Amino acid sequence: MDQVELFKALSNKSRLQILNWLKEPETNFPDQAEYGYANGVCVGQIQMKTGLTQSTVSEYLSTLQRAGLVKSNRVGQWTYYQRNEEGFALLNQIIQSEI
Amino acid sequence: MDQVELFKALSNKSRLQILNWLKEPETNFPDQAEYGYANGVCVGQIQMKTGLTQSTVSEYLSTLQRAGLVKSNRVGQWTYYQRNEEGFALLNQIIQSEI
């Protein structure tokens, strides 16, 4: 992953919010409860909370995934997203030793 | 400092390079030796190493300063820039607890 792309992914208020919300899915996405949180939170839930359009949120999630900050699981017609803590570990490492 | 602005400042290859070079000014800016490194490295040295124009580098340094990642000292007609480690500490904190 390119460092610049990683920081670009973080350079947007909505994307930062999404990452933060996904730290506590139970708290921030209560409507997801009936489907469980094991796979993450589905796009529609995230979209509602952001107030952005579906296409924008889908694209933002792709951006975060390309940056390695989230990972996705497709289950049926839903795509669940959750944080990818390995990506955050890499981010920390970049900041500690490469910047 | 706004988080988004902080990450935007980091979303550019040249600015990342500058920050990295400033970790070891003696190694990366040997021509600065005759003026010392106590106040940092002056804009002209940084400009030469980047290969960008003077105006671009001056603006980039302002961007980094607004983000809190470098600090400047004006001495005569020179402006010396150096890393601001407090800014990096804040960056770490943001990543640890706010993202």
Added chain:
DNA sequence: AAGGTATATCGACTTTTCCCGATATGCCTA
């Protein structure tokens, strides 16, 4: 005071990002 040097700011152009609506894809169910 005049000229020279280092840096900052301005104006402009190009490229990228933001965010949308429309459409396509994939999957599920009747």
Added chain:
DNA sequence: TAGGCATATCGGGAAAAGTCGATATACCTT
């Protein structure tokens, strides 16, 4: 297999960032 959802992708208009050359500012020297 048709229709209905959930998500992804496409195309585009507006705003922001990247980068330059030209000009302004500040300071230093003579």
